[in-house]
Amino acid sequence: MNSRIKKFISYYRPYKGLFAADMACAFILSAITLVLPLGVRYITSELLDGAHSDSLSQIYEVGAGMLALVILHIACEVFVDYKGHMMGAMMEGDMRSELFEHLQKLSFRFYDEQKTGQLMTRTTNDILSLAELYHHGPEDLLISILKFTGAFIILIAIDAKLTLIVFLFLPVMAAYAFYYNRKMNAALRISRDRIGDINEQVEDSLAGIRVVKSFTNEHVEIRKFARANARFLRSRSDGYKSEAIFSGGMIGFTQLITVAVIVFGGAAILHSSMQLPDLLTFFLCIGILIEPIQRMVNFARLYQEGMTGFDRFMEILEVEPDICDAPGAAELGHAEGKVEFRQVSFKYKDDHREVLTDLSLTIEAGEYVAIVGPSGxxxxxxxxxxxxxxEVSGGTILLDGKDIRGLTLRSLRRNIGIVQQDIYLFAGTVMDNIRYGNVEATREEVIEAAKKAHAHDFIMGLPDGYDTDIGQRGIKLSGGQKQRLSIARVFLKNPPVIIFDEATSSLDNDSEQAVQSSLERLSDNRTTLVIAHRLSTVRNAQRIIVLTDDGIAEQGTHEELLARGGTYAHLYNMQLKL
Structure with a gap:
């Protein structure tokens, strides 16, 4: 069995009891639908034709039995409609959760090549139609097979020749349905891709709305969205056209079948080869025969929509994380903080140029090191x-003498704190964002971390203090305030290795000096790496490493490098002139 089919079926496993109940109700629905016309035939042919003294009471008895069946039919229909839909929705929820968890495991390399809007589409829109397929798919198949088979047996028993005429239409209907189903599937796949383009455009435009407005380029974004929207509408047009021709053709075939039954059935009555009660029952059964065909038409639509979404879902789920725990990876306790690069090389995927080549560097535990050099x-x-x-392309990185590839990712990253150049704060309160560094921290520990990052005073000036909602990506805060919250988050984590990537770049002079002193206090007995463009911020580093295209060009203290008059001195003097 195809691995994707196995995966598709596996989502039924947690709900097999509910699925069995749903299928049982579907079976009962089919059986009742077939029995009711037989009750009509019994009344019209046996009780009304050649009526006798107790015919009326028998009619009431058969009617009461049919009424009981109708009530049971309604109960099963409600169960199938409610519980069946809930089963589909829960399975959809399981898939969405699995996809989101998988996305959390993928490395930066994956996200470097993906667009957020497209990933959002695959996590939301693509899975929506699967709930209907998971619910209605097996149910429609079971009901269709049972009703079709049962109706066929009843029709053959009533009039074999008329049944054969009806079935001559079916191969043509099947070929027609197959052809237009393929066209619908192709159009639907394109449509899913196009709605992903729209989500991508909306996410990109709204995330950068301040840039858009600052350059008064609203009209540019509107034109870009209009193009994406027009492409989506064209894809929908193709899909709707195929669906309309498909649906219209199937309805036309069913009407032709009805006409054929009227004509040939009427002729059979005139030739006395069929009785009127039999023709009435035949008509009722033709309705039952056509209803499974309509169900199969609906199933074909659900299948195309659902499997198109499932394929796009699986395309992401089948992406293997390129960075994961090695077999038997060791758990790292509290690290001392010694970091070693041994002939490390690195290049990005599909890029022939190496960013780092055979770089070797040792940073002792507790050392405060600054890394400087030209941009890029x-x-x-x-x-x-x-x-x-x-992941390195070549060489080895060691932490406390252990190859980091032999350590679990969770324990490795637990020992490293990072304040990145691109600050990201989550929608929520100040407290929530600082506590992200240690979700189990107490309120007092959060406040202490904020004080160390010199954020406490401005936080207390906010409308609700630590419980102030800061908006999407902290939009209600200034750049310097956001930077200090991100620094407080790392203070709360309190790791033995700290990396500051331009951590003070958005701060004003007063805030920069305050945070700088906090960083220097924090660096005691901790390995600290500071990436800096503004060289004035790293003068107190124990060692400054200068990177160039040739690797490490020079290293030493601020005074030593200035006295040497090399690359660092040149960069420093250039900044003094600005």
């Missing part, structure tokens, strides 16, 4: 390799 030289990349956000 690989400073951030170098530090991103330590927590294994990216």
């Amino acid at each position: 030289i690989g400073k951030t990349t170098l530090c991103s390799l330590i927590p294994r956000f990216y």
Whole structure:
């Protein structure tokens, strides 16, 4: 069995009891639908034709039995409609949760190549139709098979020749349905891709709305959205056209069948080869025969929609995390903080140029090291390799003498704190965002971390203090305030290795000096790596490492490097002139 089919079926496993009940009700629904016309035939042919003294009471008895069946039919229909839909919704929820958990495992390399809007579409829109397929798919198949088979047997028993005429239409209907189902599937796949483009455009435009407005480029974004929207509408048009032709053709075939039954059935009555009660029952059974065909038409639509979404869902789920725990990976306790790069090389996927080549560097535990150099030289990349956000192309990185690839990711990253250049705060309160560094921290510990990051005073000036909602991505705060909250988050984590990627770049002079002193206090007995463009912020570093295209060009203290008159001195003097 195809692995994707196995995966598709596996989502039924937690709900097999509910699924069995749903199928049992579907079976009862089919049986009742077939029995009711037989009750009509019994009344019209046996009780009304050649009526006798107790015919009326027998009619009431048969009617009471049919009424009981109708009540049972309603109860089963309600169960199937409610519980069946809930089963589908829960399975859909399971899939969405699994996909989201999988997305959390994928590395930066994956997200470098993906667009957020497309991923959002696969996590939401693509899975929506699967709830209907999971519920109605097996149910429609079972009901269709039972009703079709039962109706066929009854029709053959009533009039074999008329039944054969009806069945001559079915191969043509099947070929027609198959052809237009394929066209619908192709159009639907394109439509799913196009709605992903729209989500991508909306996410990109709204996330950058301040840039849009600052350049008065609203009309540019509107045109970009209009193009994406028009492409989506064209794809929907193709899909609706195929669906309309498909649906219209199937309805036309069913009407032709009805006409054929009227014509040939009427002729059979005139030739006395069929009785009127039999023709009435035949008509009722033709309705039952056509209803499974309509169900199969609906199933074909659900299948195309659901499997198109499932394929896009599986495309992401089948992406293997390129950075994960090695077999038998060791759990790292509290690290001392010694970091070693041994002939480390790195290049991004599909990029032939190496960002780092045979770089060797040792940072002692507790050392305060600054990494400087021209933009794009690989400073951030170098530090991103330590927590294994990216995997080295060659060489080895050691933490406390242990290859980081032999450590569990969770324990490795638990020992490393990072304040990135691109600050990200979550929608919620100040308290929530600082506590993200340690979700089990008490309120007092959060406040203490904020004080160390010199954030406490401005937080207390907010309308609700630590319980103030800061908006999406902290939009209600200034750049410096956001930076200090992100620093407080790392203070709360309190790791032995700290990486600051331009951590003070958004601060004013007063805030920068305050945070700088906090960082220096925090660096005691902790390994601290500071990436800096503004060289004035790293003058107190124990060692400054200068990166160039050739690797480490020079290293030493601020005074030593100035006295040497090399790359660092040149960069420093250039900044003094600005």
